[in-house]
Amino acid sequence: MQTSRRSFLKIGVLGALTLAAGGAIYRVANPPQPGRFILDGEARNVLAAVIPAMVGSAMMPADASARAAAINACIERVNGAILGLPLTTQKEVQDLFGLLALGPARRFLAGVPDGWSSATPQQIDAFLQSWRTHRIGMLQTAYLAMHDLIAGSWYANPANWAAIGYPGPIKELS
Amino acid sequence: MRNTNIPIKTSSGPVADPIQAGLAAGWNVTDCAQLERDGSMEADVVIIGSGAGGGVTAETLALAGLKVLIVEEGMLKSSSDFKMREAEAYPALYQESAARKTKDKGINILQGRTVGGSTTINWTSSFRTPTDTLAYWGKQFGLKDYTPEAMAPWFEMMEQRLHIAEWTGQPNENNDLLRRGASKLGIPTGIIHRNVNGCWNLGYCGMGCPTNAKQSMLLTTIPSALQHGATLLTRLRAERFVFKGDRIDALECLPLSADGLQPTGRRLTLRAKHFVLSGGAINSPALLMRSKAPDPHGLLGKRTFLHPVTISAAQYEQRVDGYAGAPQSVYSDHFLHTGPIDGPIGYKLEAPPLHPVLLSSTMSGFGNEHAKMMQQFPHFHVLLALLRDGFHAEAPGGSVALNSSGAPVLDYLISDYVWDGVRRAMLTMAEIQFASGAKAVTPVHEQAPSCTSWAQAQQVIKALPMKVLATRVVSAHVMGGCGMSDDERLGVTSSQGRYHGISNLSVHDGSLFPTSIGANPQLSIYGLTARLAAGLAQQLTGQPAPRLVAA
Numbered sequence: 001m002q003t004s005r006r007s008f009l010k011i012g013v014l015g016a017l018t019l020a021a022g023g024a025i026y027r028v029a030n031p032p033q034p035g036r037f038i039l040d041g042e043a044r045n046v047l048a049a050v051i052p053a054m055v056g057s058a059m060m061p062a063d064a065s066a067r068a069a070a071i072n073a074c075i076e077r078v079n080g081a082i083l084g085l086p087l088t089t090q091k092e093v094q095d096l097f098g099l100l101a102l103g104p105a106r107r108f109l110a111g112v113p114d115g116w117s118s119a120t121p122q123q124i125d126a127f128l129q130s131w132r133t134h135r136i137g138m139l140q141t142a143y144l145a146m147h148d149l150i151a152g153s154w155y156a157n158p159a160n161w162a163a164i165g166y167p168g169p170i171k172e173l174s
Numbered sequence: 175m176r177n178t179n180i181p182i183k184t185s186s187g188p189v190a191d192p193i194q195a196g197l198a199a200g201w202n203v204t205d206c207a208q209l210e211r212d213g214s215m216e217a218d219v220v221i222i223g224s225g226a227g228g229g230v231t232a233e234t235l236a237l238a239g240l241k242v243l244i245v246e247e248g249m250l251k252s253s254s255d256f257k258m259r260e261a262e263a264y265p266a267l268y269q270e271s272a273a274r275k276t277k278d279k280g281i282n283i284l285q286g287r288t289v290g291g292s293t294t295i296n297w298t299s300s301f302r303t304p305t306d307t308l309a310y311w312g313k314q315f316g317l318k319d320y321t322p323e324a325m326a327p328w329f330e331m332m333e334q335r336l337h338i339a340e341w342t343g344q345p346n347e348n349n350d351l352l353r354r355g356a357s358k359l360g361i362p363t364g365i366i367h368r369n370v371n372g373c374w375n376l377g378y379c380g381m382g383c384p385t386n387a388k389q390s391m392l393l394t395t396i397p398s399a400l401q402h403g404a405t406l407l408t409r410l411r412a413e414r415f416v417f418k419g420d421r422i423d424a425l426e427c428l429p430l431s432a433d434g435l436q437p438t439g440r441r442l443t444l445r446a447k448h449f450v451l452s453g454g455a456i457n458s459p460a461l462l463m464r465s466k467a468p469d470p471h472g473l474l475g476k477r478t479f480l481h482p483v484t485i486s487a488a489q490y491e492q493r494v495d496g497y498a499g500a501p502q503s504v505y506s507d508h509f510l511h512t513g514p515i516d517g518p519i520g521y522k523l524e525a526p527p528l529h530p531v532l533l534s535s536t537m538s539g540f541g542n543e544h545a546k547m548m549q550q551f552p553h554f555h556v557l558l559a560l561l562r563d564g565f566h567a568e569a570p571g572g573s574v575a576l577n578s579s580g581a582p583v584l585d586y587l588i589s590d591y592v593w594d595g596v597r598r599a600m601l602t603m604a605e606i607q608f609a610s611g612a613k614a615v616t617p618v619h620e621q622a623p624s625c626t627s628w629a630q631a632q633q634v635i636k637a638l639p640m641k642v643l644a645t646r647v648v649s650a651h652v653m654g655g656c657g658m659s660d661d662e663r664l665g666v667t668s669s670q671g672r673y674h675g676i677s678n679l680s681v682h683d684g685s686l687f688p689t690s691i692g693a694n695p696q697l698s699i700y701g702l703t704a705r706l707a708a709g710l711a712q713q714l715t716g717q718p719a720p721r722l723v724a725a
Contacts, residue, residue: 036435056545077261084265085273087435088579128540132620133644140643141279148273148535151544155530156261164551166497166530169258170182170376173189173384 037090039079042101045116047075047150053124054150059163070159077153093149096142109139180346180498182375189385193252196397202405203250206429207438214443217243217405218714220425221450222412222461224248225291226699227683228452229391230332230722232399234707235450237720242404243444244396245427247457248288248434250408252392256382260531263381267295272532274456276572277585280642281480284650285454287434288382289408290392292454293696296650297379297501297527298368298388300338301693302329302701304507306515310565315659315688317669325701332700335722336389337371346377346499347492349525351555353504355610356523363506366524369696370500377498377527398725409434410442412453413580415465420677422449448678448714451656452703455479455685459574459655460582462666468675473666475574477657478584479690480649481522481560484596486603487537488612489624493552496528502694509559509602510692516566519595521559522693523603528554536646538620547616547624557607559599561592564654564689568592571690574655588647593640596647600638604631618646651695656685664688671706682706 051074052060052067061067082093099105106112110127112119119127131143154160161168168174197203218240221228228244236242251266264272269285276283286292303325311317332338345353345365353363373387386393400406409430416424425444428437451458459475467474502524510520526532533556534548563569572586588596600617607615608628615631616624619638625631638645659665662674667686673679682703684695691698708719 054540054544056540056542058542058545059548080261081265081271084271084433084435086270086581088577088581089270089273125541132540137278137643144279144643147538147540151534151537151540152260152531155534155548156259161530164530164548166551169378169384170184172184173376174257174259 035087037079037082037094039075042116043097044075046097046100047078049116049119049124050128050146051075051150051154053121053128054147055154057121059154059160073157073159074150074154077156078149081149081153093145096145180375180377180495181344182498184374185372185385189253191252191254192386192393192397193250194254196400201400202403203400204405204407205250206407206410206440206442207432209429209438209440209442212441214445215243215405216445217241218446219243219448219450220245220444220446221452222425223291223452223454223457223683224289224396224406225286225391225452225454225683226293226696227703228450229290229293229395230700230703231450231452231682231707231710232404233395233722234704234711234719235714236399236402236404237722238711238715238717240711240714242399243446244399244404244406245410245412245425245444246289246406246408247411247430248286248408250289250406251294251382253382253384253386256378256384258376258378258381258384260381260529263295264531267382277583278642280588280647281482281586282648283480283584283652284648285456285652288392289396289406290390293390294382294392295380296390296694296696298370299502299505299524299694300333300336300367300369300697303698304510304692307689307692310515311688315657315664316661317658317688319669325705328701328705329697331722332697332704333367335724336369336394336700337724338367338369338389338697340365341368341500341503343373343375343500343503345503346496347494348496348499348528348555349502349504351490351494351610352506352523352525352557352606355606356506356508358609359606361506361508361606363504366503366505368500368503373500375499377501379501380527380529394725395722407442411437412461413464414461415449415467415679417465417676420675422676422678425449448680448710450680450682450710451673452681452683454683455652455655456574456582456584458681458683458685460576462656462673463574463576464580467673469666470675471663473657475655477564477571477688478574478586478655479564479571479653479687480586481651481653481690482563482588482592482596483558483560483648483650484599485536485618485646485648486557486600486607486615487618488555488557488607488615489550490553490555490612494555495552496525496554496556501527509599510562518598519566519569519592520562520692521595521599522562523606524558524560526556526558528556536618536648537616538618538622538646555607555612557603559603560651561595561599562690562692563592566591571654588642596640596645597635597638600635601632604628604635620644651690653684653687653690653695656681657688658686659688670709671703680706680710
């Protein structure tokens with residue numbers, strides 16, 4: 001964890017360049033469809049890894065299949081939330097997931113050495129903490145976008161209200 | 175059963191939906207997403223926007239016998255659609271799914287995008303424009319006839335029209351904690367006036383009132399205008415004005431897809447003798463910019479104000495249940511009046527409603543730290559400080575520009591002068607929260623820990639780096655950008671709301687304000703636009719304008 005923190009600090013300008021190039025490479029490989037966000041397989045893997053780290057293990061169901069179902073429900077809600085954003089914002093989010101799907105960006109910018117599916121909780125925590133406080137503003141905004149989308153989508157789900165003691169709106173009118 | 179200590183008042187039987195009833199009775203309402211061919215329409219007056227300014231203007235002009243067309247980018251949603259669920263309400267009723275942001279993404283902006291505009295989703299707080307704000311406008315922008323005395327009849331008329339009165343219910347605990355904490359410190363508070371009639375005290379004003387108690391434009395002026403023959407066009411984006419000499423010849427509009435995200439490809443051209451722009455303080459300047467409206471002094475879209483808001487969250491032993499009860503009922507203006515208006519920035523204190531999506535996304539941090547905080551949800555109390563921008567050279571507001579697709583982007587930089595106010599406000603809020611018995615206080619900042627004593631909070635807040643993205647800053651009040659002054663070097667609109675250099679265009683919305691208001695702006699917009707609309711009705715008809723009265 002110490003190593004990955006230090007390697008983040010070294011990224012600096014190089015990191016910004018990689019980020020810009022990553023976006024460009026991603027766009028060449030996936031020509032922009034002037035349209036809506038598409039949640040592809042690797043974006044799902046990113047979300048499946050990041051959701052429990054963002055929301056916290058304390059909120060996750062103990063049972064493995066219930067946990068997987070809760071994470072999947074959150075992924076669907078994140079997808080739905082993104083699809084309600086202006087198309088220019090949807091494209092920014094698409095670029096973010098495209099970047100995270102690129103091996104070099106994942107390794108050097110996110111500090112996740114192997115694929116997202118095999119990332120350890122410690123690696124994801126370190127990734128979130130480093131982007132949260134990164135001196136490259138774009139990575140901070142990327143962290144905040146993931147924070148707001150994931151936390152918002154998790155707690156939008158009535159299934160997750162009991163855990164926070166929220167009774168929900170009165171039944172008669174909702 | 176409802177697990178809360180907040181009493182609600184219910185009525186028996188189902189809630190009637192007056193909008194559905196009006197549609198069934200034959201109101202002229204067209205959902206432009208459904209239009210299958212291009213077209214054109216004509217009226218005496220085209221009003222762009224159905225929020226506070228557009229609603230008041232539409233009713234005034236329709237009662238005066240003018241043929242009115244109202245253009246609204248959002249959908250027509252009403253009480254039978256309002257299910258008090260954030261996941262549905264934000265995409266359906268807010269600009270950019272309630273995630274509209276400033277250019278550097280440092281400030282999240284809550285603004286309505288539905289019939290009724292922000293009045294459909296606001297928290298009902300109603301304040302007359304503060305006297306010192308009006309005095310500043312007179313001194314700095316030459317708005318000499320905007321005295322409290324000259325405005326009073328218009329505020330009175332709109333207060334009567336919209337049932338605006340001091341909230342007589344018991345403040346919910348989230349608001350009462352502000353009253354009790356401030357009182358311990360000798361800080362005066364007041365009770366908020368609200369535009370409600372038969373409020374159930376549910377706490378879901380921000381998701382559209384499910385009981386039709388909130389006297390928003392959706393329930394008052396817009397239905398009245400439709401009753402008097404106005405036409406409402408929804409899911410229609412006002413794209414650009416076409417000028418002929420110094421007049422607007424037409425307004426080109428783009429019908430939007432049902433989800434509101436992109437034009438359908440159809441076109442609608444609207445012609446009128448007069449146009450009234452009421453799109454709000456980001457979209458109004460943007461339409462004028464897309465239209466290349468005259469702006470010889472480079473003022474259009476400049477001086478856009480936000481009342482930047484800083485947030486302090488606190489935990490209590492007892493349940494607070496901040497999701498239930500009238501969302502805002504207690505306020506303090508103490509820190510607006512401790513110094514001169516153009517001295518160190520002043521701030522207004524209020525409490526916000528707390529719902530899971532808004533709270534969880536607003537509170538910083540992740541993982542179990544965030545989860546532990548959310549587990550305390552019913553015990554949370556949150557305070558807001560709204561900073562009064564626009565009264566000092568170091569708080570000049572932001573500026574609106576257009577992105578490559580012609581959509582508005584607000585560039586708003588927070589100066590050290592404003593950050594100083596954020597820090598002072600965080601200190602004030604933490605002190606009040608500890609005074610009212612908080613176990614812990616968390617200033618909403620990426621680097622702020624949960625503090626368990628006032629001494630610790632002071633130390634923490636004094637050391638916090640005040641930087642964008644690290645400090646959570648939000649806004650629900652967008653003002654300015656088409657500022658008023660009869661001196662064309664100081665404002666793009668006249669004191670009568672007429673756009674300088676265009677003979678048949680008025681601006682009637684919060685973009686007229688030459689500074690921020692220093693209070694929740696809805697009643698300022700109602701009073702000001704009621705006055706401007708009456709003047710316009712008289713000019714267009716040659717008759718005295720009708721008065722607006724409650725139905």
